[in-house]
Amino acid sequence: MGRRFLPSAHQQVHGRQRALEQSPFGRQTGAMINLPIQTEPVRLAYLDLNSSPEQDVLVLSGDWVIGSVGAVDDQLANIARQGTKPLRVDPSGIARMDSAGAWMIARMKRDGERARRPVEIGASMPECQELLNQVLATLRPPLPIPRPVPGFIALLLGLGRYTISLGARISRMLSFFGLLLVTIASLISRPKHWRVTSMVFHMKAVGVDAVPIVGLMSFLIGVVLAYQGASQLQRFGAEVFTVNLIALSVLREIGILMTAILVAGRSGSAFTAAIGSMKLREEVDALRALGLNPVEVLVVPRALALLFTLPMLAVFAAIAGLLGGMIMCWSVLDISPVSFMVRLNEAVRINHFLVGIIKAPFFALAIATIGCFEGFEVEGSAESVGRLTTVSVVESIFVVIVLDAIFSIFFATINY
Amino acid sequence: MSIRVQSVSKTFGSFRALDNINLDLEPGKLVALLGPSGCGKTTLLRVIAGLEWPDQGRIIIDGRDTDAVHARERQVGFVFQHYALFRHMTVFENIAFGLRVKAKDERPSEADITARVRELLNLVQLDWQADRYPAQLSGGQRQRIALARALAVRPKVLLLDEPFGALDAQVRKELRKWLRQLHDELHITSIFVTHDQDEALEVADQIVLVNQGRVEQVGAVQDVYDHPATAFAYKFLGGANRFEGVINGGHLMVGNTPLKLEGLVPANGTRAEAFARPYQVTIANNITGAESAIPITIQRATIRGNMVRVDATHAQTPQQVYEVELTREQWRGSGQTCGQPAFLLVGSLRAFAIQ
Numbered sequence: 001m002g003r004r005f006l007p008s009a010h011q012q013v014h015g016r017q018r019a020l021e022q023s024p025f026g027r028q029t030g031a032m033i034n035l036p037i038q039t040e041p042v043r044l045a046y047l048d049l050n051s052s053p054e055q056d057v058l059v060l061s062g063d064w065v066i067g068s069v070g071a072v073d074d075q076l077a078n079i080a081r082q083g084t085k086p087l088r089v090d091p092s093g094i095a096r097m098d099s100a101g102a103w104m105i106a107r108m109k110r111d112g113e114r115a116r117r118p119v120e121i122g123a124s125m126p127e128c129q130e131l132l133n134q135v136l137a138t139l140r141p142p143l144p145i146p147r148p149v150p151g152f153i154a155l156l157l158g159l160g161r162y163t164i165s166l167g168a169r170i171s172r173m174l175s176f177f178g179l180l181l182v183t184i185a186s187l188i189s190r191p192k193h194w195r196v197t198s199m200v201f202h203m204k205a206v207g208v209d210a211v212p213i214v215g216l217m218s219f220l221i222g223v224v225l226a227y228q229g230a231s232q233l234q235r236f237g238a239e240v241f242t243v244n245l246i247a248l249s250v251l252r253e254i255g256i257l258m259t260a261i262l263v264a265g266r267s268g269s270a271f272t273a274a275i276g277s278m279k280l281r282e283e284v285d286a287l288r289a290l291g292l293n294p295v296e297v298l299v300v301p302r303a304l305a306l307l308f309t310l311p312m313l314a315v316f317a318a319i320a321g322l323l324g325g326m327i328m329c330w331s332v333l334d335i336s337p338v339s340f341m342v343r344l345n346e347a348v349r350i351n352h353f354l355v356g357i358i359k360a361p362f363f364a365l366a367i368a369t370i371g372c373f374e375g376f377e378v379e380g381s382a383e384s385v386g387r388l389t390t391v392s393v394v395e396s397i398f399v400v401i402v403l404d405a406i407f408s409i410f411f412a413t414i415n416y
Numbered sequence: 417m418s419i420r421v422q423s424v425s426k427t428f429g430s431f432r433a434l435d436n437i438n439l440d441l442e443p444g445k446l447v448a449l450l451g452p453s454g455c456g457k458t459t460l461l462r463v464i465a466g467l468e469w470p471d472q473g474r475i476i477i478d479g480r481d482t483d484a485v486h487a488r489e490r491q492v493g494f495v496f497q498h499y500a501l502f503r504h505m506t507v508f509e510n511i512a513f514g515l516r517v518k519a520k521d522e523r524p525s526e527a528d529i530t531a532r533v534r535e536l537l538n539l540v541q542l543d544w545q546a547d548r549y550p551a552q553l554s555g556g557q558r559q560r561i562a563l564a565r566a567l568a569v570r571p572k573v574l575l576l577d578e579p580f581g582a583l584d585a586q587v588r589k590e591l592r593k594w595l596r597q598l599h600d601e602l603h604i605t606s607i608f609v610t611h612d613q614d615e616a617l618e619v620a621d622q623i624v625l626v627n628q629g630r631v632e633q634v635g636a637v638q639d640v641y642d643h644p645a646t647a648f649a650y651k652f653l654g655g656a657n658r659f660e661g662v663i664n665g666g667h668l669m670v671g672n673t674p675l676k677l678e679g680l681v682p683a684n685g686t687r688a689e690a691f692a693r694p695y696q697v698t699i700a701n702n703i704t705g706a707e708s709a710i711p712i713t714i715q716r717a718t719i720r721g722n723m724v725r726v727d728a729t730h731a732q733t734p735q736q737v738y739e740v741e742l743t744r745e746q747w748r749g750s751g752q753t754c755g756q757p758a759f760l761l762v763g764s765l766r767a768f769a770i771q
Contacts, residue, residue, distance in 0.1 A: 121735075123729075123733070123734035123735055124734075126713075126715040126716070126727075126729055126734065127715075129729060129734055129735060129737060130727075130737050132735075133735055133737060192519060192520050193519075281498055281499075281500055281503075282496040282497075282498055282500035283500045283501075283502060283503075285462075285467050285494070285496065285500065286494070286496060286500040286501075286502075286565075288466070288467055289465055289466075289467065289492060289493070289494035289566070290513065290514045290517065290569065291489075291490065291514075291517075291569075292517055297517075
């Protein structure tokens with residue numbers, strides 16, 4: 001009682017089909033198929049299943065190559081999974097085999113054993129045997145399927161994992177910050193190890209090169225504030241207080257905050273990308289192998305450069321912001337520059353300026369620490385540089401705003 | 417300088433990268449750390465270099481415990497798989513970098529630095545490339561510059577992490593020979609990591625075979641190849657015919673054929689495996705009785721130069737494949753043709769129990 005499986009016409013391999021000659025035995029002639037690329041015609045893959053009470057015997061013949069096995073894929077998979085009798089596979093009739101064919105035979109063994117069904121693979125032609133052995137040797141016991149976790153618990157699990165990894169990350173970042181401070185402190189007594197050239201280079205990159213964009217942005221912010229302030233205050237006939245509004249908000253908050261955010265996006269990300277790609281290319285290890293401390297060589301010059309230039313940028317931003325406001329007041333409210341200056345002089349005390357500028361070094365250290373830290377977190381691939389650069393920008397902007405909020409509360413409390 | 421690794425262990429999370437490693441390397445030798453990928457060989461190299469800290473154990477270079485020594489004074493030269501040259505510096509500056517960053521009192525004068533860099537560029541045969549940037553060099557040239565950079569600080573120990581791994585086959589072959597010559601000139605104690613057994617056999621004086629974080633075998637190259645100490649050593653180094661069976665009365669029963677064993681024989685009834693390299697077995701038409709003979713069917717003979725490689729299968733279980741290497745004379749003398757039954761003659765083998 002033999003059942004014969006022949007691939008049905010629509011299961012044929014791709015390519016034009018010239019003829020499907022079926023001899024009474026169906027196997028020797030097979031179908032001649034013209035594949036566009038292959039010069040040698042690929043014959044079909046045949047399988048013959050003979051069942052007896054003790055066992056099933058599956059006889060394979062024809063070509064078992066990539067161009068032909070696709071047609072018998074489903075049948076073969078079903079035979080292995082269904083039935084409980086021991087299965088004997090006889091591949092001795094196979095004329096040609098490649099790794100795709102060998103894998104499909106090997107897969108029967110795996111699938112059968114997964115279903116607790118003994119599968120025995122017989123010997124094939126010597127040309128194919130080594131290939132089949134190699135492929136059979138790669139079979140591994142299947143991995144246990146993890147028990148599905150209900151949705152709500154999975155949610156909690158994910159939250160817990162995230163919290164723990166976040167905690168670990170924060171503690172790594174804080175210890176990096178500590179390392180940076182200790183390194184800076186240790187450098188004070190070792191002026192020979194100061195890397196002045198590198199620091200000046202970074203001061204130019206993060207400071208001087210950022211002047212145009214910081215200036216333009218602050219100027220426009222001054223314009224926006226003046227315009228918005230004027231349109232509201234005009235209703236009460238108090239448009240002259242627009243000057244106070246501009247002066248206080250630019251000097252105390254907006255000037256430095258916007259500058260820090262811009263620098264975080266511009267330089268923090270550059271730090272991460274530069275250090276990250278150095279780490280990726282083992283240049284950081286190369287420094288260490290030469291006996292150099294990467295924090296000393298890579299991080300300290302960047303951090304100090306930012307520490308020195310961010311306050312200067314903040315002063316410049318404040319001036320540009322006031323200038324924008326002044327021009328807007330002149331053109332919309334007819335407040336001349338001279339009366340703007342007089343009003344400014346009345347409204348502003350030195351402490352408003354100090355409140356703004358005092359925050360700059362803190363923001364600078366935060367941006368430099370996060371930018372460099374994320375650079376050192378890079379591992380494995382170029383993709384991780386891109387990801388961590390984004391993370392670094394988001395984190396440093398977030399931290400800058402949190403710090404700013406803390407400062408606001410602090411200055412409000414001490415009434416400064 | 418001698419290098420001694422004392423019971424060094426290291427884990428990454430739950431993965432045991434190094435498992436109680438002990439090594440004693442003689443000065444002036446070129447040693448290959450050989451093993452499959454993920455076996456811990458690169459980790460071991462990085463621990464020796466001080467780029468990674470061991471969880472346990474000590475590294476002693478030239479009689480000094482490296483724990484007590486600052487990385488600056490460890491005097492280790494390291495060559496990376498992907499060169500790790502500093503992109504923004506010229507070739508000249510890259511090589512000079514290690515000298516320029518020394519503390520002022522140890523730093524050579526600018527003239528001395530130039531002289532030293534010139535000397536190294538001559539040594540690596542790239543003196544005409546001094547003003548180029550790494551990006552303008554080919555892979556092989558970059559790796560030679562990386563080597564010059566590592567040598568600039570006159571290291572006591574030179575460590576190379578898969579130095580030829582990223583190069584194509586032709587360049588790799590040339591650089592192997594060149595590295596060997598360079599080592600013969602300089603005699604710096606060197607360790608290089610590789611997963612390529614040919615590279616290890618061709619270049620090194622000594623091989624340290626590493627597997628799953630443990631040292632499998634240490635010894636002179638020829639020694640390790642000829643007398644593998646473990647089943648892994650047999651399988652990894654050189655490839656071999658494998659005979660699997662059950663131990664019975666001091667013999668290994670492969671099918672119905674008893675194979676003679678030597679050395680330590682596992683207990684009766686254990687499953688065991690034994691190995692013989694293709695050139696250690698021969699083919700015969702009939703059994704004289706003395707040897708262990710496995711019935712085979714000859715499948716194919718491939719002639720390369722004076723050697724003939726014969727592929728054969730076991731007569732009863734054709735899944736079992738054997739490989740035999742004969743000279744042309746031996747092959748002709750045996751009078752065998754393909755498809756014919758014959759016997760595989762095997763000498764005394766060492767059996768290893770299968771866990």
